Structures are given as C-alpha cells and as structure tokens.
Amino acid sequence: MKPDMPPSIASQAEAHWVEGELVRSLMRTQRSTQWIGLVIIALFTGVLWDDASLRLLLAWVLLALGAAAVRFWSMREYVREVMVRGAAEHRAFIQKWRLMFPASALTWGLTTVLYFDRSSLADQFICWLMMAGLAMFSINALSAHLRSMYAYLNTLAVTCLVVMGWRIGGELQFQGPTYHWWIIALLLIFWQVLRQAGKRLHETHRKNYELQFRNNQLIESLTRQTQAALDAVEIKNRFLASAAHDIRQPVHALGLYADWLGSEPELVHELAPKIVESTKAVNQLFDSLFDLARLDSGKIKLNIEVVDLKQLLHDLEVQYRPLAEAKGLQFRVHVQPGTVVSDPILLQRIVGNLISNAVKYTQKGGILVAARGSRSGRRIEIWDTGVGIAPVYQREIFREFYKVPTHAGTEDGFGLGLYIVARLTQILGHPLTLASRPGRGTVFKLTIEPTDPAQATERAVASVAQLVSRP
Template identity: 35%
Template sequence: MKAGLHRVADDDTAGRIAKLERINAALMAHVERTMDQQGGAYSLFQTAIMLEGRVRSRTEELTGLMHSLEHSNSALVAAKEEAETANRSKTRFLAAAGHDLLQPLNAARLSASALSDMPLGPEALAMSGQVERGLQTIEDLIKTLLDISKLDAGIVRPVIRPVALADLLGGIAASFMPMAERKGLRLAVRCPDIRVDSDPILLQRIVQNLVSNAIRYTGSGGVLIAVRRRDGTCRIEVIDTGCGIGESERHLVFEEFYRGGSGGDEGEPGLGLGLSIVQRMATALDHDLVLDSRLHHGTRVCLTVPVSPCQTESVAGPAPIATRLTGARVLIVENDPATTDALKRLLQNWDAEVSAHRDLASVAESVAAGQAPPDVLILDYHLDNGACGLDVATYLRGVTRSALPVIVTTADHSAEIEAHVALIGAELVHKPIKPAQLRALLTHLLP
C-alpha cells in the first residue's frame, strides 16, 4: 500500500516538474523574443539617427548650393547688363567715329566728282575714276564697321521687298571685274530673270563680301555667281577654284578676324571681317547660309532666298536728270571747309549760283546785306558748338515767308534725326553724298 502511494507521489511530482519545465521554456522563449524585438528596435533607432544625420548634411549641402547658385545668377545678370552697356557704348562710339571719318570722305568724293565733270584727257578721266572707286571702297569699309556694331546691337531692321536679282548680281560682277582681271581670273554670272524677297542693301553686301572673299583666295581659274531655283526659293551660289578650307577650320570661317590658313592676296590681306558680317546679315534676313569646301579644290557658299511672288511687276528706272539747275540760287551751310569747297565746285559745274556759309550768323549777315533769297537750301545737320542746320531753315523761311525747299545732309543715321528732318518737311541725304542723287533731288525740288 505504501509502495503504491510513493509511486503516485513520484508521478505527481514528475508531472509538476515537467509542467514547470514547459512553463520555464515558454517564459525563456518569450524573454528571447522580447530581447530580439528590443534589439531590432535599437537597430532601427540607430539607423534612423544615421539617416537623419545624412539628411541634415545633404540639406546643408543643398542650401549652400542654392546660395551659391543665387550668387552666380546675380553675377550673371550683372555681367549681362555690363556687356549690354558696353555693346551700346561701342555702337555709339562707332557711330560717332564713323561720322568723323565720313566727313572728309564726303568732301573727297564730291571733289572727285567735280573733277570728272571738268574737260580732262582720257588718262586724267581714268585716274579720276580710280580715285572714285577707291573712295567708294573706303566708304564701304567704314559702313561695314558700322554694320557690325548695329547687327550686334540688334538694331538693324531689314526692309524686305522684291529685288531684281539679275540686275543686282550683274552690278556686283561689273564692280569686281577689274579686280578679277588683274589676277587673270574669270568672273561669270548665271542668273535667270527672277525676283526675290529680301533687303536689297543687305543682300548686295552679302554677295559683295562673298565675291570679294572668293577672288581674294583664288590664284587661278575663276569665280562663278550662279542662281539655282528650287520650288519657292532660289540658291545664290558663289563658287571659286581657290585654295579651299580644311575640315578642321570650317567652323572658324564665319568668326571675326579669320583669314584662313592659306594666304590670300599679299597686297590686300583684309581684316577677316567679311564672312563674319555675311553670317550676321544672313541671320538678320533669315536666309540660310551653307559653306562647302575642299582643301586645294575650291569653295562653294550657298545663300537660300525666297522667290518673290511679284515676278511681273515692272521695275522703275532711275529718274531722268533735268537741266533746270542753270541759274538756280543754292545756299549751303556746312561747317567743314573741305566739304563746303567740294560741294560749291560741284554745284557751280552744274551752272548753279552758290553762296556758302558756316553758321546761322553768317547767313543772317548776308540777308542783312541784301543778298537775294535762295531757291533751295543744302544744310549740314550738325554745325559747330552744338548748333543745328535746321535752325537756318526756320530762320530763312521766316524771313522769306515761303516754304523754301531744304536738303539736310548728315553722316548720322539715327531715327531721331530722321524724324526731326521730316518734321519740317525737309529731304534727308546721308553722307557721303552721291552727286547723281543730289542732282536728281535738286531737279525735283526746284520749280
């Protein structure tokens, strides 16, 4: 009996021990899981702290970059404003310098024209023609520099109208024929009777620069100006058999002062501005410009121009020059003595009666002395000491109580002067004065 009770007690004890062991195992597993979770949370906490530090560092870095970018933008704006100011100053300087350079050139051209009207022998006439052509070249160079400043300043506004292309290209070829013949080159034009829409002045200067450049860098063979029509456009091609341009230098061709690796005429090295101006003018006209060249084989430059729909419209010819200048009383007010003398001689060759003055005070003295009223006035806009030639017109119109015809001359192409001249109903002629233009205008104004 006792033995049975002992066995029951042992079994009960063993059961309790087993139960305690299971409880203990469960508790240990729970503790382990809790510790694992706490370890994971700690790891996450450490990771969060690390990421927060990285975010703070990157934020500080981005903030610094933003400040640096703001400073850079401010510096860029300041630099842009400074460049624009410098560009405007350059344009004003070149305009003023151009005016000073064109004044003596104007006098020289008038003198050369007056000389050609005199009875001269064939050799003297030929020399006079050479002088006039040389002066024309100088004038073109000065105007080219002015064009660069205006194109860079964005103040050139092309005037698009129908242009008779054959006449324009024929005139260009004729002007360059002596230069080509001196080098033994052929210069030819192939152009159908076609009209294009462009600015005639800018288009002429583009082709002139291309032809001049082609002749300069061609030693043998020739230069061809060809026009090929394509649908609604035509391509003006200037093709030469010259030295050509290497592939490595083609991207430099239209930059300023580029004169090529192969030398041109030793006597006429040029400034390397021609093709740079061509690029600017073509951009202003929205005409595509493409260059193709092979070293030692020649160059082809193509300018694409829209064909004008007005193909049948007649082209007005030059106005006929009348002879009503004989005995006409012309009053000149000009502060440049050389220009005054040349203009006076030119008008006297046309049988006009000329009185020349330097300023308004001199004109007033002549009026007080009883000088006969003039038939027409030729006034320089800019006189000495800031005086304006238009004041002379106002004075004489008041004295004579008549609307005297007035021609105003100036080398300044500003819109303000043009508006001021138009306000008094005067005619504006830019220097250098072209004698034929002046004579035609005088004929039109005189009764």
C-alpha cells in the first residue's frame, strides 16, 4: 500500500500550522534581541548627549524604555501562556500584539528628530550607521513573520522620511545642503533592498516549515501504515488461532467417530448422524471463513437486482426447517408477498445467518421468520424463544470471533456469523436492529431499503479501508 503523498497545494491545516511555526520562530529571536535594543538605546544616548536637546533626548529615552517594557511584557506573556501551545494560540498571540513592532520602529524612527541636521556630521554618521544596522538586524529578527517585518521596516522608513521632510521643507524651506537629498535617496533605496531581502529570507523560512509539515505528515502516514500492517498481522494471528480452536472440536469428533465406527461397525446407524453433524460444523466454519476472507480482501461481488421475498424465504425455509424440527422446535414463516432491490445471494446469506443463530441458540419453543411492510421499506424479522442476549453484550456480538460468555450450550459457535451479517448489511444499506430479553428470546429486524449499486460498492471499499486503518 502506497503511503499518503503530501498535497502539492497547501491545505488550510498546513497553512495554519506553518503560520504558527513562523510566529514561534519570530518569538524565539525576540528573546535575545530585546536586550540588544537596550544596548542601542544606551549608545544613542551617549552619542547624542552633547549634541541633542537634553529635554528631547530624555523624552525619547523614556519613550524607548516604554516600548522596550511593552516588548518585555509581551515576551513574558508568550513564555508563560503561549510558547508550548499550538498554532492557533500563536496566531492569536501575534494578532493581539501586531502593533508592537511598528510601535518599536516608530520609536527608533523618531531618533532622526534628535540628530538629522542638528548634530555634527560625525555624530550623524554614527547615528545613521546604527539605524542601518538596526534595520538590517531586523531582517534576521523579523523575517520569519512577513507582516511584522514589513510593518517594522515601513514604519521605520516612513517615520525617518517624514521627520527629514519636515526638517528640509518646513524648517529649512528647502534651503539646506544638497547631501540631504542624497540621504533621502539612499534611504529609499536601502528601504526597498531590505524589503526584498527580507521577503526572500521569509520565503526560505516558509518553505522550510512547509517541508517540515509534509515530512511530518509522511512520517505519520508511514507510522499509520506500519501500525496497520502490524494490526493486520495481529488480526490474522487471532483469526488463525480462533479458527484452529473452533475447527479442532468437530475434526477431533470426526476422528473419534471414525475410530469408533471402525471398531464397532454395528453402531453405524447411531454414529452416522453424529459424523454428519460434525461434517456440517466443519463446512459451516469454512463457509464463514471464506465469507470473511472475501469481505476483508474487498473481492466481494455485488449483483443488485429485484428480489422476490416469498421465494427467498421459501428457499431458506427448505434449508433450515429440518434443523429446527430436529431439535423439536416449531418453525413458522409468514410472508407478505413483495419485492425488494438488493443482492439476492448476500441478502440470503444475511437472513440465513440470522436464522441459523436462532436455531442454534433456541432449545425450546420455536422460530418465526416474517416479511412485512413498513414506512421505510420491506422488513424481514427473525423471532426466537432462545436464551436471549443481555444488553451489555448486544453491541459486542457483532464483533468478529465474539461469543457471549454467559450462554451455556453455545460453545460450538464460531463468533463469525453476526460479524458477517453486520458487514453485509452495512454494505447493502439495510439497517439491522436488535431487541432481546435474556431467557425470553430475541428478534432481529432487517429493513431492506433499496440498494444503490454505486453506493454499495463505495461502502464495500470503505469497509475494507476501515478494517485496514483501524487502531
């Protein structure tokens, strides 16, 4: 069986997971960069201490420390509440704190008020150099989350440009030195270069996480396939063990009867019926095993056609009435003539298994097989006065190899009949209900809704897939 291949187009689940991991990567870098920000605040303060207005410088320092405090607070919340959570929580976190990065960039952009055309050229050069380094550093720190990086770079560049434009046009009336325009041009070029570099770096991050997601899916798929194979081996071992256990008794009995008949031929009339019964038991087991093998392999063939209920139940009566009367049981059939759309062979197998169970687990009284009309379609009912089934076991009896442990005298059952019935009714789309009272009897009601061939085939395939993939 081929493992599930990752989709070529990202699914919504993949997109959400990747987005969450990108936020996780972004926040990992923030744990180290927040300390670097404090160092740069100190450097700006030292460089501009003698050049800038002390009042404006202290105001900016307070603003920068406030922005740093907000980042520390967000980081604290992330570590305590979000870091170990899933993608949804990470996406919600970045949505909540989405203004943190542009606010920080605005703080740094306002430094141009302190030094642009107000301090010595040497100090301006140092400040511009620190701003360029800060912008370049933000590419590595923020590129994991493209929207945050764009918000930071755009706010930083626009703030600088606005301050410079206000200085050049508002205060200097465009009478300043020519190099101001070169600085603006360099800033615009640098801004676009950083955006493109950050975008390429972000695409690398995203592709890495997409590959990681698909690798994880592939590993999970291979793990499921491996587990399914192990489960199939376990089912097969359990299948063989149970079949070997069930077949041992009638085969052992056949051997004993044959030896007995060889030593005492005059007992042929007494032993022959027992040999016949043991042979029937072996045949019944093989029939069940073959049915189960066809179901589990998906090779069951469907032949949907109109079925005459009267003829169907007549054929079953011919087969099972002698068995019931041999046990001293009454066997009655009540049929309202009509037709249904189903697979005649599989439908006969379903009803036959139900009648066989009724005969097997009824010691006195009788069995009634009835075909009636109902609002949802024709219905076949099998009533018996047998041992009954306690409510605690009524779901379990449809499992393979399951035998009700409290039923005395039912050790010759193989635990396959009702399992096969459940599988076939699900494939044909015929709902089966059960009502039972321990010690009083049981009734199975099979509603024969018209079977659609295409849907039945799909259900047959799904039944095999579910069997293979179940834990």
